[in-house]
Structure formats: structure tokens, C-alpha cells
């Protein structure tokens with residue numbers, strides 16, 4: 001008599017570690033080594049390309065941002081909220097000295113430049129030529145450590161005393177002025193009266209930004225404050241942070257430290273929205289390209305697994321006949337796909353990392369032609385890749401999911417197979 | 427009275443082959459008792475494989491009942507049939523029996539892994555099975571490195587390692603020369619006689635028939651003869 005009960009299963013099914021399934025998956029990879037290398041090579045290629053491009057792309061954004069903000073804007077700006085909407089003389093921040101000290105004391109702040117910004121009319125000494133200008137009343141030392149604009153003085157020198165001015169080269173030409181000449185500034189003071197300020201041009205700057213070269217004038221902060229009847233007041237604090245990547249932390253700190261009605265603290269993204277938009281647009285178009293590349297490669301993986309599953313029909317029939325559950329056979333195919341991905345990811349990521357590591361020191365020089373162009377679009381002439389987790393991991397993870405799905409598509413045929421039919425397959 | 431392991435009654439299987447019905451089995455009735463060694467004989471297309479597949483739960487009859495070890499297969503779902511095959515039956519096919527990327531030992535272990543047998547016990551039992559088929563020294567070879575006869579022996583080792591109620595073999599000797607066939611048959615005979623494994627095999631091969639204790643002759647999907655092999659010592 002049988003000692004087996006009349007039930008269907010004598011044994012409980014495996015929940016043990018699928019060691020043999022893993023082993024089969026790995027070894028199956030090498031049944032058609034050429035196909036495996038081609039497929040894994042495709043995965044590696046997609047990962048290499050996308051990781052590399054993303055790192056460069058993100059790197060170029062960091063470069064662009066640094067380039068743009070370090071010109072004149074700074075990483076953060078503090079203004080009177082009214083001034084943001086309407087740049088009138090009276091929309092100032094009061095107690096500028098105190099606020100400045102508070103800013104300087106905030107961790108994460110490297111330098112801060114107080115500015116008075118006033119629109120006025122500039123005239124040559126004879127009063128024959130005139131031009132609208134924006135006066136920037138600045139603290140030269142603070143300005144030099146916050147942004148690089150005043151380093152672009154090409155003729156003469158920077159400001160040293162209260163009766164001096166540095167102006168754009170185009171403005172100088174328009175007014176017929178040269179270094180050493182006098183000019184007169186006329187505008188309305190804070191209280192509404194007439195303000196006048198006579199200055200001597202000591203330097204000319206050429207920034208490459210036509211608007212600035214034509215309409216910007218630098219003078220000493222106190223001289224401008226006095227002339228326009230401002231007390232200890234400024235319109236803008238431009239701030240340079242220690243680390244651009246943790247700018248949000250610094251921003252939060254400043255917002256907590258400086259709580260005043262006449263103060264709003266703005267991220268460079270708000271101050272330079274066009275730069276932010278340019279980056280966003282580039283990011284989206286980049287993404288489109290990355291998805292295209294990865295989807296194309298995933299299709300080739302699908303193709304490879306279609307062949308694999310098709311070729312093994314008879315073997316799968318045998319496994320089904322023995323009592324392997326369809327899900328168990330699908331798992332074999334998925335293990336194979338996982339190993340396929342690991343192979344591709346290993347190669348792709350190693351190559352990308354190696355290349356990027358090297359470029360992280362050297363950078364990519366965009367060429368002389370870029371130099372002019374780059375000044376306009378804030379593009380740095382040399383790009384350093386950003387080795388961020390986002391750039392390094394996005395492509396491998398997308399390809400992991402893609403590869404598993406690619407294997408799953410043909411593998412879903414397996415549960416539909418009839419073992420007898422499959423065993424007969426040619 | 428020995429226990430009935432297989433009971434077929436009125437088993438009919440019709441294939442629809444381009445609108446023309448092909449009657450692979452038409453009303454087959456028979457029983458197999460524990461410990462029997464049965465050969466299904468008959469010309470090509472007579473329904474041998476179909477009958478074996480129906481008994482093995484690989485194919486379903488259109489009409490009639492199939493009972494294996496007291497379980498009515500007709501009632502079982504696909505996954506219950508799958509469990510039934512795993513736990514109660516051993517299969518040996520004409521070819522493609524083994525997983526090509528696994529060694530002989532691993533192939534035998536594989537079926538026990540499906541059953542959830544622990545690693546140590548698996549290895550132990552697989553070695554015993556391979557030894558009983560005389561291929562211990564080949565345990566690390568993959569199927570591609572084994573001869574046809576050695577492959578079939580490994581397949582039998584896998585089929586019996588789970589102590590199945592029934593060993594089903596469809597043309598197990600079709601790809602073997604007569605020497606290898608004879609070796610294989612002697613092994614099957616020994617398994618049957620010494621270990622009491624119930625064997626049903628479908629074959630064209632007179633040599634296979636001569637080793638079986640009982641021969642069932644099929645023609646056009648029906649049993650035309652069911653006889654004890656007189657040539658064998660009782």
C-alpha cells in the first residue's frame with residue numbers, strides 16, 4: 001500500500017533561496033555569448049552615453065549658473081519687496097549697516113555687496129551729450145569679493161575715492177569721454193528734489209553685455225547715498241555663498257536671521273529667470289534624447305529575449321512537463337535579464353566613471369569660437385562634469401527596469417505554452 | 427490484490443487538424459497496478475504518446491476519466507496538474523530531457539529544489555540516484571558532454587529521485603544504439619524489480635517491448651491487445 005496521501009502534493013513547494021535558478025540564469029547568458037555581448041554592449045552604450053551626457057549637462061548648468069551669477073547678480077539678492085516690482089529711489093532697505101552685519105554673520109555667506117541703484121542722466125562736462133544711466137553706488141572691496149564685474153575694467157582703474165566713476169566703454173564713447181574726463185549726473189533725490197553729482201572717469205569696463213556697457217556707471221556708495229539724500233539705506237545686497245549646491249540652506253538661514261518688512265531674499269533663479277528657463281528647456285530636450293536612446297536599446301534587448309525565449313521553447317516545454325510552474329520559468333528568464341543588465345551596467349558605468357573622473361580635472365574646452373558666444377549666454381568656455389548621484393544613477397536604474405521589462409515581454413508567452421506543444425516545437 | 431495506480435476509462439482524445447478531426451484516442455479503458463512495467467506498442471500515429479501524455483497530466487482527455495494514484499486528473503487545475511507531475515510522476519522523453527547549462531548532478535537536484543528539498547539532502551539524494559544508474563563519475567558533466575545513453579540515464583535518475591508513483595517514458599531509446607538501449611532497459615528492469623517503480627513506456631522498439639512485463643498494443647487510438655510478456659520469467 002502507498003504511504004503517500006491521496007492529495008495532490010506530497011511536498012511543499014520551494015520557498016528556499018533560488019540558487020539553482022540564479023545559476024541557470026547566469027549560465028544561460030553564455031549559451032549565445034555573441035548575442036549576450038551585443039545586448040549587454042547596447043545596455044552599456046546607453047548607460048555610458050546617458051550618464052556621460054547628463055554629467056556634462058549638469059556640469060554645464062553649474063558652470064553657467066556660476067558664470068552668470070558671479071558677473072554682477074550674485075547668488076542671492078536682498079531687496080525691499082517694493083523695489084522688486086518698482087525700482088524707485090525711495091524703495092530702500094533701511095539700517096543697511098546693521099542688515100549687512102547680520103548677513104555677514106550668517107553661516108554659508110562668503111561675501112556681501114551693498115548697492116544703491118539709481119537711474120539718472122549722465123552728461124559730459126560741456127553738457128553737449130547726454131545718456132540715461134543706472135548708477136551703482138558700491139563698496140568697491142565688497143563688490144570685488146562678491147562678483148567679478150569690476151575686474152573687467154579694461155582701461156584705467158577701479159574706484160578709489162568719492163569723486164570717481166567707472167563707466168562702460170560704450171557709454172564713454174557715446175558721451176565722448178575718456179579716462180580722466182569729468183561727467184555730471186542729474187536725477188531726483190529721495191525726497192523729490194534735484195540731485196546732482198560731478199565725477200571723474202577713472203576706468204572703463206567692457207563686459208561684453210551691450211546693455212551694461214552702454215548704461216552702467218559705478219561710483220562710491222556713500223557719495224551716491226549723500227547725493228541722492230539716502231541715509232544708511234541701500235537698494236540691494238548681492239550675496240555670494242560659500243557653496244552653490246547648498247544655497248537653499250543658506251537662503252533658509254538668511255530668511256530666519258533677517259526678519260524685516262523691508263526685506264525680501266531672492267534666489268538667483270528668481271533674479272535671473274531667463275537663465276533658469278534656459279536651463280530648464282535644455283534639461284527637457286536633453287531628457288527627450290536620453291529617453292530615445294534608452295528606449296531604442298531596450299527594444300534591442302526585447303529583440304534579443306524574443307529570440308532567446310523562442311529558441312528555448314522545447315526546453316521550457318520540458319521544464320513545464322516536469323512540473324516547473326510557469327512563473328518559475330519566467331523567473332529564470334528574469335535572472336538572465338538581471339545578469340545581462342549587471343554586465344552592461346558594469347561596463348557602461350565603469351567607462352563613464354573613468355572618463356568623467358578624468359574630465360573632472362581637465363574639463364572640456366568648448367573651443368575659441370565658444371568664447372564670444374559664451375559671454376552672451378553665460379556659458380563657461382570649459383565644462384566640468386558634475387559627478388552627482390542623479391547623473392550617475394538615473395540611466396542605470398532606467399535601464400534596469402527597461403531590461404527586466406524587455407525580458408518580461410517575451411517571457412509572458414511562457415504561461416501560455418502547452419508543455420506537449422512546446423516539446424514538439426522545432 | 428495490488429493497488430491500482432492508473433485507471434483510464436473511456437478516454438477519448440480528438441485533435442482538430444485543419445477541420446478534419448483526428449481521433450488520437452477513442453475510448454481507452456485500462457488499469458495499471460503498482461509495480462508493473464508496461465509497454466505501449468503500436469504503429470506510428472496509433473496514440474501511444476497521446477495516451478502517455480493524458481496519464482501524465484500533460485494533456486487532457488475530451489471524454490473519459492483518468493485517475494492516477496487515487497486522484498481524478500480531470501478535476502485538477504493547471505497548477506494542480508503541475509504539482510501532480512512534480513510530486514507523483516517521473517518523465518523521460520525521447521530527447522531534450524535535461525537543462526543544458528546544468529551538470530548531471532544539478533539537473534537531478536533541480537527537480538528536488540522545485541519540491542523545496544533542502545540543499546544538503548538534495549545533493550545527497552541526487553548522488554544516490556546517479557549512482558544507482560551507474561553514472562556517479564559523470565556528475566559534473568553537462569548534458570552536452572554526455573553520450574545519448576548517459577543523458578537518458580541522467581534523465582531517469584532525475585525521474586526517480588523524487589520517488590514517483592509512476593515513471594513515464596516516451597520512446598526513451600529512440601536516439602540510442604542497440605548497446606545503449608540494452609543497458610538502459612536493464613536499468614529500467616532493475617528499478618522495476620528491485621525498487622518496485624511502476625513504469626509505462628511508449629515505444630516502437632521490439633527490444634523495449636521484450637523487457638516490459640506487459641504489452642498493450644494500440645491501433646488507431648484503441649487497445650487491440652493487452653498481454654503479459656510470456657518470454658519473461660514470471
Ligand SMILES: Nc1ncnc2c1ncn2[C@@H]1O[C@H](COP(=O)(O)OP(=O)(O)OP(=O)(O)O)[C@@H](O)[C@H]1O
Pocket residue numbers: 441442443448449450468469470471472473474475476477628630
Ligand atoms: N497536437 C496535435 N494536433 C493534431 N494532431 C495530433 C496532435 N498530437 C497528435 N496528433 C495526432 O494524433 C494521432 C496520435 O498521435 P500520437 O503522437 O499519440 O501517436 P504515436 O503513437 O505516439 O506515434 P509515434 O509512434 O509516431 O510517436 C496521430 O494521428 C497524430 O497525428
Ligand SMILES: [Mg+2]
Pocket residue numbers: 474475476596628
Ligand atoms: Mg509518440
